[in-house]
Amino acid sequence: MSSIVSTFKTKIINSLKDKSFNEILSGSMWTFGAKIISVLFGFVLYFIITRYYGAESMGTFSIINSVLMIALLFSLHGTNTAILRFIPEHITKYSKESSLNIFRQMLYIVLFFSLVVSFLIYINSDFIANYFFHDQTLIPLLSLAVFFIIFQAIGTLNMEALRAFKSVKIYALMQIFSPLSKLIILLLLTGIYYQLNNPIYALLYSHLALVMVSIIALWFVFKDKKTIDQNDNKIVKYIKIKDLFSISFPMFLTSAMYIVMSQTDILMLGSLATMSDVGVYAVVVKLATLTVFILTSINAIVAPKFSELYHSSKIEELKNIAQKSSKLMFWGSLPVIIVNIFFGLFILQLFGDEFARGYYALLFLSIGYFVNSLVGSVGYLLNMSGHQKALNKIVIFGGLVNIILNYLLIPIYGIYGAAFASMISMILWNLLASLYIKKIFGFYIFYVPINLKIKG
Numbered sequence: 001m002s003s004i005v006s007t008f009k010t011k012i013i014n015s016l017k018d019k020s021f022n023e024i025l026s027g028s029m030w031t032f033g034a035k036i037i038s039v040l041f042g043f044v045l046y047f048i049i050t051r052y053y054g055a056e057s058m059g060t061f062s063i064i065n066s067v068l069m070i071a072l073l074f075s076l077h078g079t080n081t082a083i084l085r086f087i088p089e090h091i092t093k094y095s096k097e098s099s100l101n102i103f104r105q106m107l108y109i110v111l112f113f114s115l116v117v118s119f120l121i122y123i124n125s126d127f128i129a130n131y132f133f134h135d136q137t138l139i140p141l142l143s144l145a146v147f148f149i150i151f152q153a154i155g156t157l158n159m160e161a162l163r164a165f166k167s168v169k170i171y172a173l174m175q176i177f178s179p180l181s182k183l184i185i186l187l188l189l190t191g192i193y194y195q196l197n198n199p200i201y202a203l204l205y206s207h208l209a210l211v212m213v214s215i216i217a218l219w220f221v222f223k224d225k226k227t228i229d230q231n232d233n234k235i236v237k238y239i240k241i242k243d244l245f246s247i248s249f250p251m252f253l254t255s256a257m258y259i260v261m262s263q264t265d266i267l268m269l270g271s272l273a274t275m276s277d278v279g280v281y282a283v284v285v286k287l288a289t290l291t292v293f294i295l296t297s298i299n300a301i302v303a304p305k306f307s308e309l310y311h312s313s314k315i316e317e318l319k320n321i322a323q324k325s326s327k328l329m330f331w332g333s334l335p336v337i338i339v340n341i342f343f344g345l346f347i348l349q350l351f352g353d354e355f356a357r358g359y360y361a362l363l364f365l366s367i368g369y370f371v372n373s374l375v376g377s378v379g380y381l382l383n384m385s386g387h388q389k390a391l392n393k394i395v396i397f398g399g400l401v402n403i404i405l406n407y408l409l410i411p412i413y414g415i416y417g418a419a420f421a422s423m424i425s426m427i428l429w430n431l432l433a434s435l436y437i438k439k440i441f442g443f444y445i446f447y448v449p450i451n452l453k454i455k456g
Helices: 002-017 019-052 055-076 079-093 096-123 125-132 138-164 168-192 198-223 241-272 275-311 315-350 353-375 378-384 388-413 415-441
Strands: none
Touching: 019 055, 019 168, 019 275, 055 096, 055 138, 055 198, 055 241, 055 275, 079 096, 079 138, 079 275, 079 378, 096 125, 096 138, 096 241, 125 138, 125 241, 138 168, 138 198, 168 198, 241 275, 241 388, 241 415, 275 315, 275 353, 275 378, 275 415, 315 353, 353 415, 378 388, 378 415, 388 415
16 A cells, blocks of 8 residues: 555646646646636525526526527637737747737737627527527517627637736636626626626626626736746737638637537527526536646646647647646546535535525536546547647538537437437547547647556
8 A cells, every 4th residue: 555655646746847748737626716716606606596586597698508509609710819829939939029919910800700799699699599599588688788899809819819828826716716706797787676687697797797806817927927928039920810810710610619518508408498497508518627627727838838848849748737637637536426426416405495406417428528628628638739620520520410400309308319419529520639639749648547558
């Protein structure tokens, strides 16, 4: 027993001696802590909505949130991922001023697309509500939501800029602020004037609060030169818009498929099932995503690190960091899936008896997310290393499988069909991306807890 403890202790010490991994580990601790707090606030928010407003209001809240996420996707147009590649690259190769120019260019792009998207949704709100969701009560909510798309888009880009500039602590605090603002606003609205649409109002007003706080946070980052000055270069590199789009557009398509796979089930349930089904499923998704708790915490740090190492031609170090991160993701995710399997039914019943029917959907989604964690940060590794077009094709394939399975299974099996479709598509695209990494780089990054002889 003492030899096992000694071996484990030695491995920890050796890992901490790795400067790059130590940077990721320390940064992940901040984002992990922030995730814990933000998830707690998120569950309190969902608990209040389900208990005081009901499953149907939870369903309406989820539908509006999904529409906003799709609007955000088109507003950002891939800049939220591209910024994680360009800013570390320009700081490393050129200068601080060069990275700031990139940020400004992306901000102008986001402003333009968010205005276009808002206008298109506004003039089509009747069509979306009546012909897709078959619910006229959504018309005024969609018409109101479009005025907050620009705030959501700018706030999100600012958040990703904080990640790119490695302002981990501020980024972690911003993660807490987002669900906290929704919770505080909902509590105020509930206490002042109770009505069924209060959760939607809380969601919208929180985006306004987020953009204001993110602007202040970025101001402090830019003011503190130590956070972004990494060399003595004074080169200012400009990128043509078409060249920027050549990178960001494939990332946009990939993000589109991510949204398809994460939101198609909710949107298609809204179209093919009831708002009550959507409400139950939304809570199930919230619980299942706890499985990727560690994954999202580590991804917040590894994306700019992957870009930095790849563009510095440190491929062996890149491999080392990616594989160690996958191992950390696996062991961090394993306890969550165990809890979901054995206590998931009990947890769902806390939200109300009608939510208990989501237990098997929770199991399907938890398995899918667990495989996602086991495989590792395959998406970010491909995006940050210039293979965004290949990732785009892989994720599009997974997204199409998801849409087809949802269309076939939801009318028959409801929320269980939606969960099964998401599980299959999630496992499929993650495994394909992992195989592509092996083909390009010559190594796997996924972690296998048993001693299998896998080359790479």
